[in-house]
Amino acid sequence: MAHVSLQDLSKEFDDTVAVADLSLEVANGEFVVLVGPSGSGKTTALRLVAGLERPTRGSIFIGGRDVTDVPPRDRDIAMVFQNYALYPHMTAYENIAFGLQVRGFRKPEIEGRVKEAAEILGIGELLHRRPGQLSGGQRQRTAVGRAIVRQPQAFLFDEPLSNLDATLRVEMRAELSQLHRRLGATIIYVTHDQVEAMTMGQRIAIMNEGRLQQCAGPLEVYRRPANLFVAGFIGSPAINLFEGELHGSAGAWLFKGKSFQLSVPCPGAAPSGLATLGARPEDLRISDAGTFSAVVRVVEPMGSEMYIHLATEYGTRVVVRAPADARVAVDERVAVAIPPEKVHLFRSDSGERIGP
Numbered sequence: 517m518a519h520v521s522l523q524d525l526s527k528e529f530d531d532t533v534a535v536a537d538l539s540l541e542v543a544n545g546e547f548v549v550l551v552g553p554s555g556s557g558k559t560t561a562l563r564l565v566a567g568l569e570r571p572t573r574g575s576i577f578i579g580g581r582d583v584t585d586v587p588p589r590d591r592d593i594a595m596v597f598q599n600y601a602l603y604p605h606m607t608a609y610e611n612i613a614f615g616l617q618v619r620g621f622r623k624p625e626i627e628g629r630v631k632e633a634a635e636i637l638g639i640g641e642l643l644h645r646r647p648g649q650l651s652g653g654q655r656q657r658t659a660v661g662r663a664i665v666r667q668p669q670a671f672l673f674d675e676p677l678s679n680l681d682a683t684l685r686v687e688m689r690a691e692l693s694q695l696h697r698r699l700g701a702t703i704i705y706v707t708h709d710q711v712e713a714m715t716m717g718q719r720i721a722i723m724n725e726g727r728l729q730q731c732a733g734p735l736e737v738y739r740r741p742a743n744l745f746v747a748g749f750i751g752s753p754a755i756n757l758f759e760g761e762l763h764g765s766a767g768a769w770l771f772k773g774k775s776f777q778l779s780v781p782c783p784g785a786a787p788s789g790l791a792t793l794g795a796r797p798e799d800l801r802i803s804d805a806g807t808f809s810a811v812v813r814v815v816e817p818m819g820s821e822m823y824i825h826l827a828t829e830y831g832t833r834v835v836v837r838a839p840a841d842a843r844v845a846v847d848e849r850v851a852v853a854i855p856p857e858k859v860h861l862f863r864s865d866s867g868e869r870i871g872p
């Protein structure tokens with residue numbers, strides 16, 4: 517397994533900048549998730565690492581070796597695609613063995629590696645079947661098996677779970693995390709699903725419009741989003757955002773929104789100006805001592821908790837995550853409290869985070 521280093525990597529297609537100045541270090545044995553909306557450049561970034569695309573600028577190192585100009589087959593990495601790309605006329609065994617055969621491995625070695633991978637993945641009994649005779653999850657395991665037997669320097673996964681139903685996806689998520697620990701593998705994993713990113717990644721790299729927005733551990737990204745994009749992308753239901761102005765004063769900043777003012781504790785001088793205040797749904801409280809008032813529009817009971825959708829008098833939509841037994845009625849006017857120590861502040865123009 518090896519360290520993967522992307523240095524100022526850019527890829528332009530005609531008039532599209534798919535990846536812009538991407539720098540990312542993936543440590544030996546690390547599981548990094550690339551996450552972002554559709555078209556943000558995730559697949560292109562992965563294809564650059566695999567060597568399936570040539571960068572317009574920048575370089576790629578795998579295990580300390582500059583592979584920028586090395587063809588895919590000599591990079592010693594394995595990629596698992598969204599559609600698995602299994603050969604339909606071959607059995608699972610043949611599919612898994614294929615990459616070793618074309619590389620000239622001898623039969624006993626191939627047999628040993630396929631058996632071992634099949635055992636790790638729990639598909640030992642299915643090796644004689646063709647992909648058409650396997651379930652989605654079994655096909656997915658076969659595709660992973662094909663990557664494992666290569667014993668590559670690093671694994672690249674591009675949305676490998678997106679064809680599976682919700683239950684199986686949760687199961688495979690846990691299995692892939694276990695597999696990562698067992699193999700000690702270096703993994704770059706692409707998904708647009710923020711839950712997958714949060715649960716699987718040791719670090720999450722969030723991309724938007726080809727640019728890396730933030731790369732940090734899941735909790736860090738959630739607790740200290742670097743900008744408005746990350747704040748809005750990570751977290752479900754999404755963070756609530758309020759437009760307003762920030763006024764600096766000694767010891768506290770005053771945020772003046774349309775429907776409320778809130779003084780926020782701060783360690784330093786505040787940059788005054790247009791600002792956006794973010795508050796996570798679980799940090800808001802329906803409470804008599806509220807910060808602002810709003811009307812309940814929709815109540816969504818989730819079993820263990822409840823999502824309460826509200827609208828302020830200025831039409832700002834707000835979601836509160838409340839206990840399952842919260843008593844609110846549609847059309848009721850309620851007060852909502854924002855704990856000042858829990859809010860996030862961003863510059864409205866650049867979207868950059870303000871303060872700690």
Ligand SMILES: Nc1ncnc2c1ncn2[C@@H]1O[C@H](COP(=O)(O)OP(=O)(O)OP(=O)(O)O)[C@@H](O)[C@H]1O
Binds near residue numbers: 530560561708
């Ligand atoms: N071969 C290509 N030619 C021209 N434009 C391309 C090509 N491949 C990708 N693009 C463009 O580059 C941008 C990034 O595409 P990419 O496939 O990397 O996004 P993605 O983040 O993987 O999206 P998704 O979540 O939909 O898979 C998009 O605007 C896409 O249209």
Ligand SMILES: [Mg+2]
Binds near residue numbers: 558559560
């Ligand atoms: Mg993609």
